[in-house]
Amino acid sequence: MRFERFIAERLYFMQQDEGKSSRPAVRVALAGLIIGVMVMIITVCVVVGFKQTVTDKVVGFAAHLRIVNFENNNTFELSPISVSDSMMQSLAQIPHIASVNTFVTKPGIIKTDEDFQGIVFKGTTYWDYFSDNLIEGRLPENENEVLLSRRLCDLMTLNVGDQILSYFVGESVKVRKFVICGIYRTGFTDFDERFILGDMNVVRRLNGWSDNQISGIELRVDNLRNLYEASDNVFFATANRFDEEGNGYYMETLEQLNPQIFSWLDLLDMNVIIIILLMLAVSGFNIISGLIILILDSIQLVGVLKALGASNKQVRGVFVVQGLMLIGKGVLWGNILGLAICAIQYWGHFLPLDATTYYVNYVPIAFPVGWLLLLNIGTILISALILLAPSAIITKISPSQVMRFE
Numbered sequence: 001m002r003f004e005r006f007i008a009e010r011l012y013f014m015q016q017d018e019g020k021s022s023r024p025a026v027r028v029a030l031a032g033l034i035i036g037v038m039v040m041i042i043t044v045c046v047v048v049g050f051k052q053t054v055t056d057k058v059v060g061f062a063a064h065l066r067i068v069n070f071e072n073n074n075t076f077e078l079s080p081i082s083v084s085d086s087m088m089q090s091l092a093q094i095p096h097i098a099s100v101n102t103f104v105t106k107p108g109i110i111k112t113d114e115d116f117q118g119i120v121f122k123g124t125t126y127w128d129y130f131s132d133n134l135i136e137g138r139l140p141e142n143e144n145e146v147l148l149s150r151r152l153c154d155l156m157t158l159n160v161g162d163q164i165l166s167y168f169v170g171e172s173v174k175v176r177k178f179v180i181c182g183i184y185r186t187g188f189t190d191f192d193e194r195f196i197l198g199d200m201n202v203v204r205r206l207n208g209w210s211d212n213q214i215s216g217i218e219l220r221v222d223n224l225r226n227l228y229e230a231s232d233n234v235f236f237a238t239a240n241r242f243d244e245e246g247n248g249y250y251m252e253t254l255e256q257l258n259p260q261i262f263s264w265l266d267l268l269d270m271n272v273i274i275i276i277l278l279m280l281a282v283s284g285f286n287i288i289s290g291l292i293i294l295i296l297d298s299i300q301l302v303g304v305l306k307a308l309g310a311s312n313k314q315v316r317g318v319f320v321v322q323g324l325m326l327i328g329k330g331v332l333w334g335n336i337l338g339l340a341i342c343a344i345q346y347w348g349h350f351l352p353l354d355a356t357t358y359y360v361n362y363v364p365i366a367f368p369v370g371w372l373l374l375l376n377i378g379t380i381l382i383s384a385l386i387l388l389a390p391s392a393i394i395t396k397i398s399p400s401q402v403m404r405f406e
Helices: 003-014 023-062 085-092 128-132 150-156 200-207 224-238 259-297 299-307 312-348 369-396 399-405
Strands: 065-069 097-111 116-124 134-137 145-149 163-169 173-184 195-198 216-221 249-253
Touching: 023 128, 023 259, 023 312, 023 369, 065 224, 085 097, 085 216, 085 224, 097 200, 116 150, 116 163, 116 200, 128 134, 145 150, 150 173, 173 195, 173 200, 216 224, 224 249, 259 312, 259 369, 312 369
Parallel strands: 116 195, 145 173
Antiparallel strands: 065 216, 065 249, 097 116, 097 163, 097 216, 134 173, 145 195, 163 173
16 A cells, blocks of 8 residues: 555544544535535536427427428428428438428417417327327327317317317418317427417318428437438438429428527526536635645644655645545535435426426436536546645645644
8 A cells, every 4th residue: 555545544534533623624625525516416417408308399399300392481381392202211211310200381370269379280290299298188080180289278278179260371261170189288388389280181281282292301310419410411312302393402400490499508508617617616615725724734744754754745645645535525425415316306306497488397307427427527637636736835844843833
């Protein structure tokens, strides 16, 4: 066992003695480090969980990638494109593409005897997301049935089984009667207040489209990390291609479709950086003050070790090792407490949020193993470097001064 470690371990266990004057300072330094690590762990888990949850909600409605008519006017009244089975199969074979689905959209108004509301009718072949978020009734089974959100039903005082009139404006106003077969709830107010879901043929008949004409194609990737690679492949697969009527294809990404949401999510990264820097600063201050007190409390030992021939480097190493032992203990307990709090929220959803503002009704939690490992390694390395500064005062202590003082 090396000299520094041997002495440091003895000093570390001596700090458990109630009579040591440095024990309160060590406790404060340790508590500061534990709280700092705990806050950083919780911050990372909450922000990553929040971004994943909001992104999943957006993907459920809009997919990761969308192919529409090149003449897209950024409204829900999209110009049609024609797609063949061979094109759908070629898109599905692109690496990292998990699903390929067609959709149609058309804005309109739904009306009851007491109220009316502007909506977007969306016909789709992708029902997995809405099936997972279905809270009442069932999915549509024919052209006369639609799926509404809980939010929209509350605004219009509607329930499963009720009939609604929908008005669609084109060359003339067209009216369709629908039956509410199911109610979904995602907590994403921007979409819940806007979309009703139904059969694609409804829009085709309203617009006079053929059976192979659609508003666009939605593509979902197997992992968000592969989005940019997949988008490049889809772009090259559709660039400079035209359908049978001469319409060009245009690809849009999730961020292009919802720039305001993802700009807001990007701001959260800055908040994480600021919180981590603040916690590291507070923890570093506690580490420095704690180690200085440990050194001053053991100043007689420093003089004796130097008188016996120990070098400044060896004596500094003793207190650096002792500091690393305290850091290890603080990081360990910070992780235990931080992950425990996150696990309680993950399973219990005890902390609520206003869904109209944050798009979710509780604080979401994720456990990004890579980021947590990086956070712990970075905290230990930075804390270890911080130890070098206060340990430098050892070089100013001479054995003669200590012995004269004694």
